[in-house]
Amino acid sequence: MMPLNRPIVGVFIDHSVILRLNKQKTNFRSYQRILEMAKASVEAEVTLYYFSIKNFDFKQNLILGTSFDVETNQWKQEYFPLPDILYNRRAGGGASKFIVEHIEDILDQHKVIKINTHSYFNKWEVYQELSQMAEVSQYLPYSVMYQDESDLKDFLKLRNEAYLKGVRGGRGRWIYRVRKKPEGKFEYSYFVNKMVREQVDSWEELINKIRKFYKSRNFIIQKTINLIQFNGSKVDFRAELQRNGEGELTIVGVCARIGKSNSPITIHSSAYPIEEFFKEFLYFSDEDVTKLMERVHQFLYSIYESLEKVYGKFGEIGIDFGIDEEGEIWFIEPNSKSAKVSLMKAYDQETFHQAFLNPLLYSKYLYRKKRTSDDQE
Numbered sequence: 001m002m003p004l005n006r007p008i009v010g011v012f013i014d015h016s017v018i019l020r021l022n023k024q025k026t027n028f029r030s031y032q033r034i035l036e037m038a039k040a041s042v043e044a045e046v047t048l049y050y051f052s053i054k055n056f057d058f059k060q061n062l063i064l065g066t067s068f069d070v071e072t073n074q075w076k077q078e079y080f081p082l083p084d085i086l087y088n089r090r091a092g093g094g095a096s097k098f099i100v101e102h103i104e105d106i107l108d109q110h111k112v113i114k115i116n117t118h119s120y121f122n123k124w125e126v127y128q129e130l131s132q133m134a135e136v137s138q139y140l141p142y143s144v145m146y147q148d149e150s151d152l153k154d155f156l157k158l159r160n161e162a163y164l165k166g167v168r169g170g171r172g173r174w175i176y177r178v179r180k181k182p183e184g185k186f187e188y189s190y191f192v193n194k195m196v197r198e199q200v201d202s203w204e205e206l207i208n209k210i211r212k213f214y215k216s217r218n219f220i221i222q223k224t225i226n227l228i229q230f231n232g233s234k235v236d237f238r239a240e241l242q243r244n245g246e247g248e249l250t251i252v253g254v255c256a257r258i259g260k261s262n263s264p265i266t267i268h269s270s271a272y273p274i275e276e277f278f279k280e281f282l283y284f285s286d287e288d289v290t291k292l293m294e295r296v297h298q299f300l301y302s303i304y305e306s307l308e309k310v311y312g313k314f315g316e317i318g319i320d321f322g323i324d325e326e327g328e329i330w331f332i333e334p335n336s337k338s339a340k341v342s343l344m345k346a347y348d349q350e351t352f353h354q355a356f357l358n359p360l361l362y363s364k365y366l367y368r369k370k371r372t373s374d375d376q377e
Contacts, residue, residue: 004047007367009360010063010083010112011037012090012103015052021066021075033340036356038068044360049080052090053099061106085363086112087315088119089337113366115359117312121334123167124220129310130331136306139299139321139331143222149207155221156180163222164210165333176213177224178206195260225322225330230281234259236332237274237323238342239300242316245361247369251300252355255342256281271345292327299329307334315362 020028041048049065056063065080086107127143130136144151155162166174179187186206189197200206227234240252256277257269278284303319318338322330344352
């Protein structure tokens, strides 16, 4: 094996992706991001390999990693030592939870540094923690945990509409909008592969539909935000925040996402840089955009730093937020494994590339910091 550049960064992903890479397949959704990270590792001068739960050799504490060979333009598999830095990009869940925990225990024993200290966020836990912090509580839409149907009934007594959201899960999954209609009827909508929007004639029917949708999943009830709209479609925002090679927090990009008409979510949407959206679509003046961006940046830094107070340091968080018709900013949710799809749609190649370079430069920063502290002990 060639001498390895340190730090060694192990990117934990799903095994289905590893299989595709080893077959040199390129026509799948996440390939561009996988390749971009591999290219960024050359620029950052770090060793990078991808691995899954099936690539871990528990007997020898080695990993059968998949890496990109720039000279041959091919993916290759070979054994690597345990990484210095873990970058967890695995989707999570599934029957392999025990194996994942076992791998993470071994990596912890070997003092492998994590880019993100936490691999997922629970929406209810985040709400409970942040609502107690004076610097960010004003950004949170009122939410309650669904224990039984009386929680939703009480919620809808005061409001005509509510969002239900699974405490786990991103990409618009497990989101359900409920709206009161005249004569005791209810409309509900959700997005699973396609937009579903239907009406029921009674409360009992609605509860049966909700139970069938969520099964045993926990979900919260959240006040709807009167989001700004463009041409009848709701607009929300995804900000990509990362730490750079000096450990400093930076905003890589903020994307406006214009949803499909009547959809409860803005996934599968078109995306634009936030400043461009407000200038070109809503005709804000330069001065108004500047004032808005000052507020947005303050909001983003406050949310990020508040999450770190709860969970520990993060190398990156994708932050979803909304702006209502009155111009108020509302926090929607954080993402510890942002796919950066909106960033790719909205920004140029240079910005997109920076989003993959930053975590690797931050890895070098963390590695240097650890070595300095080890030397001083």
